Amino acid sequence: MVTTEHPRQLADSYDVTIVGGGPAGLAAAVGARDQGAERILLVDRDPTPGGILLQCIHSGFGLHTFGEDVTGPEYAHRALEQVVDHDVDVLTDAYVTDASSDLRLKLMSPSTGVATVDTSTVVLAPGARERTRGAIRIPGERPAGVMTAGLAQAMVNLHGRLPGRRAMILGSGDIGLIMARRLTLEGVEVAGVCELLPYPSGIGRNVVQCLEDFDIPLHLSTTVVDIHGRDRLEGVTIAPVDDDRRPVMSRSAHVPCDTLLLSVGLIPDAELAQRLQLRLDPVTGGPVVSSTMETSRPGVFAAGNGVHVNDLADWVSREAQVAGAAAGDLALGRHRPLEDVHVTPGHNVGYVVPHTLSTSRTQTVSFRVKEPIHGDTILRIGDVHRRKVRAVVPAEMITLKVGPKLLDGCAGDTLRVDAIPAGQEEA
Amino acid sequence: MGEPHVHDVLILGGGAVGTTLARALSRFDLDVVLLEAEAEVAFGVSKANSGIIHSGLHAPGDTLKGRLEYPGNRGWHQLHEELGFGFAPVGETLVAVEEAELATIESIRQQGVDKGVPGTQPWTPQQALDAEPNLNRDLAGAVWVPTAAVINPYEAVMLVADAAQRNGVRIEVEQPVIAIDPVDAHRPDAPLIVHTPAGPWHGRYVINATGLFADEVAAMAGVPGLTIRPRKGEEYLLDRRVEGLVHSIVFPAPRPTSKGTLVIPTVDGTIMVGPTAHEVDDKWDTSTTEEGAAEVFANARRLVPVLNERDVIAEFAGLRPVAQTGDFVVGPTERPGFINAAGILSPGLTAAPALADHLVDILADQGLALVETTDWDPTAPHPVRFAGRSTDEQRRLAADDPRYARLVCRCELVTEAEVREAISRGARTLDGLKFRTRAGMGRCQGAFCTWSCLTLLAEGLDVPVTAVTKRGGDSWIVCERDDQPEPDATGGDQPELDAAGSSVAW
Ligand SMILES: Cc1cc2nc3c(=O)[nH]c(=O)nc-3n(C[C@H](O)[C@H](O)[C@H](O)COP(=O)(O)OP(=O)(O)OC[C@H]3O[C@@H](n4cnc5c(N)ncnc54)[C@H](O)[C@@H]3O)c2cc1C
Numbered sequence: 051m052v053t054t055e056h057p058r059q060l061a062d063s064y065d066v067t068i069v070g071g072g073p074a075g076l077a078a079a080v081g082a083r084d085q086g087a088e089r090i091l092l093v094d095r096d097p098t099p100g101g102i103l104l105q106c107i108h109s110g111f112g113l114h115t116f117g118e119d120v121t122g123p124e125y126a127h128r129a130l131e132q133v134v135d136h137d138v139d140v141l142t143d144a145y146v147t148d149a150s151s152d153l154r155l156k157l158m159s160p161s162t163g164v165a166t167v168d169t170s171t172v173v174l175a176p177g178a179r180e181r182t183r184g185a186i187r188i189p190g191e192r193p194a195g196v197m198t199a200g201l202a203q204a205m206v207n208l209h210g211r212l213p214g215r216r217a218m219i220l221g222s223g224d225i226g227l228i229m230a231r232r233l234t235l236e237g238v239e240v241a242g243v244c245e246l247l248p249y250p251s252g253i254g255r256n257v258v259q260c261l262e263d264f265d266i267p268l269h270l271s272t273t274v275v276d277i278h279g280r281d282r283l284e285g286v287t288i289a290p291v292d293d294d295r296r297p298v299m300s301r302s303a304h305v306p307c308d309t310l311l312l313s314v315g316l317i318p319d320a321e322l323a324q325r326l327q328l329r330l331d332p333v334t335g336g337p338v339v340s341s342t343m344e345t346s347r348p349g350v351f352a353a354g355n356g357v358h359v360n361d362l363a364d365w366v367s368r369e370a371q372v373a374g375a376a377a378g379d380l381a382l383g384r385h386r387p388l389e390d391v392h393v394t395p396g397h398n399v400g401y402v403v404p405h406t407l408s409t410s411r412t413q414t415v416s417f418r419v420k421e422p423i424h425g426d427t428i429l430r431i432g433d434v435h436r437r438k439v440r441a442v443v444p445a446e447m448i449t450l451k452v453g454p455k456l457l458d459g460c461a462g463d464t465l466r467v468d469a470i471p472a473g474q475e476e477a
Numbered sequence: 478m479g480e481p482h483v484h485d486v487l488i489l490g491g492g493a494v495g496t497t498l499a500r501a502l503s504r505f506d507l508d509v510v511l512l513e514a515e516a517e518v519a520f521g522v523s524k525a526n527s528g529i530i531h532s533g534l535h536a537p538g539d540t541l542k543g544r545l546e547y548p549g550n551r552g553w554h555q556l557h558e559e560l561g562f563g564f565a566p567v568g569e570t571l572v573a574v575e576e577a578e579l580a581t582i583e584s585i586r587q588q589g590v591d592k593g594v595p596g597t598q599p600w601t602p603q604q605a606l607d608a609e610p611n612l613n614r615d616l617a618g619a620v621w622v623p624t625a626a627v628i629n630p631y632e633a634v635m636l637v638a639d640a641a642q643r644n645g646v647r648i649e650v651e652q653p654v655i656a657i658d659p660v661d662a663h664r665p666d667a668p669l670i671v672h673t674p675a676g677p678w679h680g681r682y683v684i685n686a687t688g689l690f691a692d693e694v695a696a697m698a699g700v701p702g703l704t705i706r707p708r709k710g711e712e713y714l715l716d717r718r719v720e721g722l723v724h725s726i727v728f729p730a731p732r733p734t735s736k737g738t739l740v741i742p743t744v745d746g747t748i749m750v751g752p753t754a755h756e757v758d759d760k761w762d763t764s765t766t767e768e769g770a771a772e773v774f775a776n777a778r779r780l781v782p783v784l785n786e787r788d789v790i791a792e793f794a795g796l797r798p799v800a801q802t803g804d805f806v807v808g809p810t811e812r813p814g815f816i817n818a819a820g821i822l823s824p825g826l827t828a829a830p831a832l833a834d835h836l837v838d839i840l841a842d843q844g845l846a847l848v849e850t851t852d853w854d855p856t857a858p859h860p861v862r863f864a865g866r867s868t869d870e871q872r873r874l875a876a877d878d879p880r881y882a883r884l885v886c887r888c889e890l891v892t893e894a895e896v897r898e899a900i901s902r903g904a905r906t907l908d909g910l911k912f913r914t915r916a917g918m919g920r921c922q923g924a925f926c927t928w929s930c931l932t933l934l935a936e937g938l939d940v941p942v943t944a945v946t947k948r949g950g951d952s953w954i955v956c957e958r959d960d961q962p963e964p965d966a967t968g969g970d971q972p973e974l975d976a977a978g979s980s981v982a983w
């Protein structure tokens with residue numbers, strides 16, 4: 051058991067303050083310390099750091115970071131151990147409610163009350179929140195039993211209670227897929243998973259291991275069009291959708307169930323980013339960042355699901371380590387690398403993170419495609435990098451390493467990132 | 478069997494009408510019981526509406542609803558001072574989008590002037606745009622009405638009920654009235670006997686304030702001729718991102734095709750658009766519809782073009798209880814002692830405090846002796862809303878009670894102290910807690926705080942979490958695993974890193 055002692059007395063000021071103690075925040079703290087920053091504070095609103103990992107009790111984490119397959123809580127445990135070894139102040143049960151442009155953070159916790167701290171740099175690692183029923187506007191009644199898949203996951207895995215007895219799942223995001231399996235193992239009947247798109251939005255591994263292995267039907271191009279039940283959910287109406295994603299009501303069907311889980315996407319939690327008036331990427335919903343994960347406000351860094359939604363915690367840790375290291379460097383007065391190249395999404399690419407690159411260092415470019423390509427695919431970064439891959443799907447984030455050699459002579463350029471079916475490059 | 482206890486007044490229904498009446502009667506030396514069918518007061522029409530305390534302009538002066546509108550508006554101003562629920566006197570901008578509508582808005586203004594509503598002002602398009610820059614740039618003119626306000630209707634009704642209770646009124650929830658005994662031919666003046674599943678209640682006077690069900694309850698009392706038809710109104714709440722889009726309640730000139738979709742800055746700073754107005758058959762049909770959303774946004778965009786359906790975070794519908802006359806149906810009936818307060822459609826919320834005074838007069842007329850008590854307290858401690866306080870005040874609150882520094886709802890910044898206070902003042906369900914504190918009302922819609930709210934309710938009510946409901950009845954939220962003995966309701970839920978990793982893994 052890793053214990054984190056509350057700093058009884060918060061210092062008035064810190065070199066680096068990290069908001070959020072998920073894998074992003076934990077890795078950022080280590081990154082900052084490794085760079086030599088002395089006074090580091092990590093704030094997390096839960097009683098134990100670890101973020102969303104604590105409720106992900108399945109395995110599938112850590113292959114890249116620790117070289118072995120571990121569960122979410124184990125991953126969090128190891129990351130937290132490193133932080134504790136690195137002698138970082140960890141304040142839990144604490145929520146950062148506001149941040150001013152001169153980097154004064156306002157926070158509240160039972161052990162400190164309402165307090166402010168000044169910090170030279172800050173890393174925002176608040177994670178993401180789930181899209182809700184309101185955000186996707188399902189008409190119908192409003193009974194108990196309609197909830198996000200993540201809430202159901204917390205109920206089952208952290209609190210030992212079931213969200214219901216017979217569940218329908220709307221959306222084939224990873225949390226929904228994982229919960230389909232989890233609930234089945236808990237003895238809850240899972241009637242099926244509906245997905246509006248013609249392809250699943252979770253990763254392939256989860257479709258196989260969580261649905262197919264358990265004979266749970268996946269209804270593609272299908273959605274929930276009505277919700278029934280006065281007190282508790284009694285059933286939903288589902289209907290296939292046409293090519294314009296409009297429901298075909300003549301083919302609708304009633305599914306009796308007492309629970310509807312929504313797994314319809316995550317959105318970066320941009321609360322503090324908005325208060326700091328950071329430039330946001332309209333596609334990701336998270337802040338625009340440089341190759342060291344610095345945002346449009348100098349000294350403010352961001353990492354993890356608070357920037358863009360990652361499918362692997364390992365990527366989060368890697369990206370956040372960079373952010374923490376750069377925040378540490380800046381706090382110690384070292385110069386930041388020159389950001390002299392822009393990257394933008396091009397053909398069939400939804401978004402690219404980071405938004406600028408430096409010709410002087412090696413960095414990772416992450417992006418997602420908009421539509422799946424089932425055959426050989428060419429991935430291109432401007433005309434400096436071209437690579438053939440087998441297939442691409444929106445559910446799986448693509449990462450490419452880009453170094454100074456590759457970017458030689460690109461200073462001042464804007465590079466487009468494209469994903470094109472092989473053979474169609476000219477068109 | 479001894480003589481049954483006879484209450485002076487039984488109020489049936491704990492909506493805006495029933496609770497303001499309970500509060501009005503609480504200043505007299507009377508034995509009053511309010512019987513509410515649902516798990517909490519304000520769970521009927523009074524929770525699902527536009528939350529507007531109307532300016533006084535809108536209902537014609539020759540109707541009862543028109544006469545009570547402006548006095549009711551003043552009444553809410555006073556109740557707000559006394560009890561401190563969410564209330565903001567934001568005013569109203571009545572907009573003529575087309576030239577042809579200018580005459581309509583002027584005649585509505587004149588109707589208000591005739592009813593004694595002060596301060597109305599005709600505005601040029603430029604004046605309107607200066608005040609509300611997001612209005613349709615092509616508007617023809619507007620009327621400014623300073624007297625309109627917005628309110629948290631559920632919180633207000635709940636605090637009014639709390640105030641009545643503090644002054645001795647008994648409020649009994651989960652007491653649906655299922656029967657009323659017929660007149661005793663030998664003793665026509667005998668008290669009325671009202672039945673709920675818990676037993677009979679005897680009352681000298683019975684006020685029927687049961688909203689949508691007032692016709693059924695009247696029929697139970699042998700009072701025929703009342704029909705209540707539900708008229709649905711859908712409302713759409715937008716994300717905080719669009720906070721400040723409008724500063725006052727924006728009304729269109731009513732058109733023959735639609736009574737008008739409003740753009741409303743709620744007390745909590747969010748924007749709400751609605752309502753629709755369509756007759757439905759089912760008194761429980763509070764579903765929202767695809768068509769309703771389309772209608773609301775099409776109409777609202779005529780007023781404020783930048784409104785976007787994509788910003789919706791929550792939606793709901795309410796049903797207006799509409800009697801045949803289209804006006805309030807208030808007064809004594811052929812059944813001695815049985816008094817209707819029915820057909821309370823819009824502006825019923827606004828009118829409620831004035832309607833309560835009107836009902837007190839009717840009761841006095843009917844022979845109820847009204848003797849003021851000496852210890853009546855019109856005020857009650859105002860609930861603390863942490864999020865609205867200055868940093869210094871927040872510091873002081875947290876220093877005195879660390880539970881003010883523990884966050885329960887992060888979207889709306891609701892603290893544990895506020896949740897506990899709401900439970901101590903009557904919250905028994907997740908919805909009741911939400912209506913009182915806003916926990917779960919923000920953009921994540923409870924994904925983050927539901928579990929904390931559940932455990933705090935379970936602790937406060939001393940029941941297992943599985944017994945806590947969303948809004949009473951069968952609206953349970955979680956159930957036990959099959960294979961496990963009943964775990965304790967509250968303890969041991971915070972995961973320790975090790976425990977979460979090993980004990981629950983499958
Ligand atoms: C169901 C599910 C299954 C997954 N499966 C896998 C898998 O098999 N393998 C894999 O590698 N990855 C998986 N992932 C992805 C991985 O868990 C996430 O990408 C990763 O946890 C994101 O890390 P983060 O630190 O950005 O955010 P989070 O883990 O969400 O952490 C954010 C933390 O910040 C805190 N916080 C936020 N705002 C504040 C504030 N203002 N003040 C204080 N604290 C704050 C939060 O409480 C939280 O603790 C899965 C994710 C989910 C949801």
Ligand SMILES: Cc1cc2nc3c(=O)[nH]c(=O)nc-3n(C[C@H](O)[C@H](O)[C@H](O)COP(=O)(O)OP(=O)(O)OC[C@H]3O[C@@H](n4cnc5c(N)ncnc54)[C@H](O)[C@@H]3O)c2cc1C
Binds near residue numbers: 514520689795825
């Ligand atoms: C969409 C919409 C928007 C509106 N907007 C506004 C506005 O902005 N401003 C305004 O002034 N007005 C507005 N109104 C009107 C206003 O909401 C109503 O006039 C008002 O709430 C009616 O209050 P009530 O107490 O009569 O009814 P209710 O609040 O419905 O109270 C009746 C109570 O009786 C209970 N009950 C029912 N049957 C029984 C039984 N058998 N036994 C015991 N209890 C029973 C119910 O559970 C309920 O709690 C709006 C209405 C709608 C639908």
